[in-house]
Amino acid sequence: MTVDVGVCIPDMERIGSFATLAHQIGFKGIAVTGLMNQPFSYLTDGITVYRRENLTGKGISSLRNQIERVRRNTPIVAVQVGSIDATNWAVENRRVDLLTLDPAKDHKLRETTACLASTSSIALEIQIAPLLNTSGLHRSRILKAYREALVTAVDAEMGIVLSSGATHPMGLRSPLAMMHIGMLLGIDRTLAERAVYELPTYIIERSLKRSSPEFVSPGVEIIRRGENP
Amino acid sequence: MKKSRRRYLLFHLHREGQPVSGKHLGMALWKSLLSLYGEVHAADSKLYLLDFDEDTGVGVLQCSGSALQQIITAAVVINAVEQTSVSFEPKRTSGTIKGLNHRVPRRE
Numbered sequence: 016m017t018v019d020v021g022v023c024i025p026d027m028e029r030i031g032s033f034a035t036l037a038h039q040i041g042f043k044g045i046a047v048t049g050l051m052n053q054p055f056s057y058l059t060d061g062i063t064v065y066r067r068e069n070l071t072g073k074g075i076s077s078l079r080n081q082i083e084r085v086r087r088n089t090p091i092v093a094v095q096v097g098s099i100d101a102t103n104w105a106v107e108n109r110r111v112d113l114l115t116l117d118p119a120k121d122h123k124l125r126e127t128t129a130c131l132a133s134t135s136s137i138a139l140e141i142q143i144a145p146l147l148n149t150s151g152l153h154r155s156r157i158l159k160a161y162r163e164a165l166v167t168a169v170d171a172e173m174g175i176v177l178s179s180g181a182t183h184p185m186g187l188r189s190p191l192a193m194m195h196i197g198m199l200l201g202i203d204r205t206l207a208e209r210a211v212y213e214l215p216t217y218i219i220e221r222s223l224k225r226s227s228p229e230f231v232s233p234g235v236e237i238i239r240r241g242e243n244p
Numbered sequence: 245m246k247k248s249r250r251r252y253l254l255f256h257l258h259r260e261g262q263p264v265s266g267k268h269l270g271m272a273l274w275k276s277l278l279s280l281y282g283e284v285h286a287a288d289s290k291l292y293l294l295d296f297d298e299d300t301g302v303g304v305l306q307c308s309g310s311a312l313q314q315i316i317t318a319a320v321v322i323n324a325v326e327q328t329s330v331s332f333e334p335k336r337t338s339g340t341i342k343g344l345n346h347r348v349p350r351r352e
Contacts, residue, residue, distance in 0.1 A: 036258060040333050147323040150279055185260050185329035192320040192334060199280075199317045 017190045018044035018215045020067065020091055020113070021142050021178030026050070032184045034062040040189035044219070046091050046178075054088045054226065065219055067091040069115070075104045086110045090222040093140060096122045096164075106132040112218050113140040113176060118160040129171035138214055139168040142180025143188065143196050162201045175202065175210040176218070248308040251337055252294070253316065254344040257301040258331040265326075266296035266303070272325045273305070277318040285314055294341070304346055312337060 019037065022045045024030055030047070037045050037060075044055075044063040051066040058064060068085040070092065072078045078094065078101055086092060093113040094105040097120075105111050106128055114137055116124060124139065132139070141164070145157050168175055177193045179186055188196070190211045197207030224230055229237040257264060270293040278286045289311035296303035307315045319332045338344045 036331065039258065040331070147321055154279075183260075183329065185258065185323065185331045187331055188320060189331075189333040192316075192332065195313065195317045195320055195334070198313065199321075 016043040016216050017041060017212055018046060018063075018065070018219060019179050019181075019187065020046040020065075020176060020215045020218070021093075021115075021140060021180045022047050022187070023144075023180060023182045024048075024050060025182065029184075030058070030064065031060075033181070033187065034058045034060045034064070036184045036187050038062050040187060040192075042187075042190065046215075046219070052088075054090050054223065065090045067093065070094045070105070070111075073098065073101060075101055078105055082108065082110050087226060090219045090226075096120075096124055096128070098122075099125070099128075102128055103131060106135055106137050109135050109137075111135075111137055112222060113138055115140045115142065116160070116164050118145050118157040123160070124164040124167045126167055126171060129167050129173050132168075133171045133173040136174070138174030138176045138218065139164065140176045140178055141165070141197075141200065141210075142178050143193060144180030144182065144186055146196065147186060147188075158200070165200050165202055169202065169206070174214050175206060176214050177207070177210045178215070248290075248310050249339065250290070250306055251309045251312045251339060252341050252344055253305050253307070253312065253337050254335040254346050255303055255305065255319070256333045256335055257296075257303065257325075258333060259301060259325075259328050260330075261328040262326075263298040264301075264328050264330065265298060266293055268326045269293065269296055269303070272322050273315070273319055276322050277315060280318045280321065281314050285311065289315055291315055295346075302346070304341065304344060309339075 024047045046065040046067040048067050055065045066089050068089045070078050070081045091112050093115050094111050095115045177197050181187045193211045194207045290308040292306045294304045294306050316334050
């Protein structure tokens with residue numbers, strides 16, 4: 016199962032065209048931001064659409080309120096790299112799945128943040144859309160920001176996830192194409208393969224497992240319910 | 245100078261809008277390669293669009309083995325060809341055209 020965890024569909028009417036292309040290029044699922052109420056739904060194309068929420072608050076209290084509201088029924092919760100306090104609080108929180116880097120902003124991924132994220136099993140998400148929509152010097156600056164962040168993440172043994180960040184269907188790229196963009200960003204083939212084929216699926220499965228009533232804590236789950244004798 | 249081996253890439257160009265001609269796709273590939281990797285890499289790539297079906301979007305390109313990775317990456321970052329939004333999907337690579345299981349029509 017291959018999932019593109021970062022698709023930004025403007026409205027639900029266009030989801031059909033995204034799903035059709037995603038199916039053609041080899042995806043089994045896409046995660047869309049802010050359009051769904053249920054954790055996931057199946058489409059006729061054989062594509063599963065997962066709910067994703069990007070937490071956007073500047074302060075810790077804002078992030079905390081949002082996490083509490085969305086975590087239960089959202090397989091993917093992402094936080095953007097921002098102010099040090101808020102970002103470090105978010106990456107220490109095991110309820111967050113992805114740390115996203117916006118190359119248009121000045122915020123960088125710090126080594127301390129990457130180490131905290133690594134211990135909390137939070138992955139760094141790189142969206143390829145900014146690379147497709149720019150060229151020349153502007154693209155070069157984005158490449159620099161992404162490559163530096165990836166070096167920091169790899170050194171801290173943080174997981175890496177590649178997603179499209181597509182706002183229109185032609186912004187989607189096949190898993191193999193995304194793997195090559197990963198290699199352009201300086202990660203080796205094995206890591207790029209894991210960032211596209213394995214880690215997104217693992218994160219979704221982990222979240223769905225956590226939200227099941229049988230889950231108690233990592234490593235502990237209810238196998239059978241019964242009455243006391 | 246050691247002679248580099250040729251590689252062949254079977255691809256599918258998905259599009260939204262008007263069909264894209266092989267000539268325009270070739271130009272877009274060269275421009276992207278030049279922009280992303282520079283003149284030296286572009287010169288050494290020996291990039292050549294062997295076949296491209298405008299209707300289905302399926303095509304084959306030939307390049308030197310050492311430049312294959314760069315060419316796929318350069319092709320993948322193309323988002324439009326002549327105002328047509330596109331998504332380049334690399335399908336299969338091979339050392340021979342026959343290995344791609346794709347029939348390239350003979351040029352007259």
